Amino acid sequence: MNNNMKTKVVTRFAPSPTGYMHIGGVRTALYAWAYARKHDGTFILRIEDTDKEREVEGSIDHIIETLKWLGINWDEGPDIGGPNAPYLQSERLDSYKKYAEILIEKGLAYADPYTKEELDGFRAKAESEKRPFLYRDHRPKNPPKWDGTMPLRLKIVDVKETEWVDEVRGNLKAGPEALDDFILIKSDGYPTYNLSHIIDDFEMGVTHIMRSDEFISSTPKFLALYDALGIDRPKFVTLPPIMAEGGKKKLGKRDGAKDTLEYRDEGYLPESMINFLAYIGWSPEDNTEIFSPEEFIGIFDINRIHRSGGGFNIDKLDWINKEHLKKMSYEEQEEFILKYIPDSLKKLDGFSNTVMHNITPIIMERVVKGSDIKDMVNNGELTYFFGKPVYEVDQLFFKSTKIKLEEKYVVLSTYIEKIIEILESINDGNFTKEKIKEAIWPYAEEVGRGDVLWPMRYALSGLDKSPDPFVLAEIFGKGETISRLNTALALLRK
């Protein structure tokens, strides 16, 4: 059954296919994955599809896509199989039934004869009396033989306070109210989570269960089932909750938690997401802020998982993403940018790999995520690199203070003529931003920096904000730079 060596770590991520994955689920998967990887263990992806009502078509693929994007890989799972297949709970019903029969034989499980209405009545009564609802208060004296059409419940024989050890929270306890005759198998024949996850974890040899803290309350029930089945319990690793941004509520789909893939679509890097999520609920010993997934595996430690919850903060994610973008190689950065440049831009005559190469640093210093590049494209902040800018003549005077209105065209023409003259005097081989600045600067100082640099900026970019005009001039080269200045000049003379 389970021949794993005791020292071999086995963890799992076991989502239910009820839609997309929000970052809370990702964080759980991340810790389980990192722990297995760190200890050369096994990481299993298991799908808990025992609620056919809530199941959402396509969820499994979506979950797999999300994990793959993040680089969280598994050793056993529904798509790749493995020694403990199948990995869909809906295909493991025989297994659950087998253990259910054992419990019935032991006298530890019985059929629940009540209708839903009767149960609701009990529940409403308990609530109105401000007591917790406990099924065992209504335990039938002579339950019918279980025929599979009624729910099967575990019989709690020893109602007592429960104590256990959690790898993160330490010693935990719960009062007897936490123990109740919960449902093992539903009337539709599918097991509840309570039964199925315990059987699966046992059969798959799972050594550490990572899950968030909403399960603390039901742990006494799980423990009662482990005992009833006579199987060893794994280690429990309770993760702190992730709170929704700005609020104090636990992050959840109901409150609009985003699909993790939306972050991909907005242009965040998977390693940024991992870095960011790792830091909500855990921190490294030396307070390193930026780390790669591989580095995370190296420094991850269950002992440093927090007890208290943390909130989602988009500013921090932006910063982390920026840091990861900076760490990429030049080639990777170009590739990253190219993904967000639309075809319409790539078709322009001036588009070339050389230009892309040259403007990469300009783009990268202005961007924290991929969608910022899209915004730059939409704002026209990149178009002029690949095609001629479109001018509005009055824009050339932007922020020009010294020139008198009635003579502005004449004066500006003089400035631009002079700029062209200076640029002409620079050798082709020396047409660098440093040399250009060196050549133009004295003149700019003489007549006023703004009055020289603004028209130059505008002539080159067609925009009132752009990178340094000297940088632009170098990128365009001497010929194109002078050509653009001449175009602006012709406009002024009209």
Next chain:
RNA sequence: GGCCCUAUCGUCUAACGGUUAGGACAUCGGCUUUUCAAGCCGGUAAUCCGGGUUCGAUUCCCGGUAGGGUCACCA
């Protein structure tokens, strides 16, 4: 309401009884400066409250308060 968990700057966090309570993000100010960014330097800012234990509590204990979770034929 019962039971359970949690509690350090606005946010993410560090400090395994002794620190001027540290870092990061955000924010504010300055530098740079030809715009937008980027960059650099600096500032503001926290131990929830009350008891106890101790020579000494952010740290340990108790109580309160606040927040979270749970009390499903959901996981």
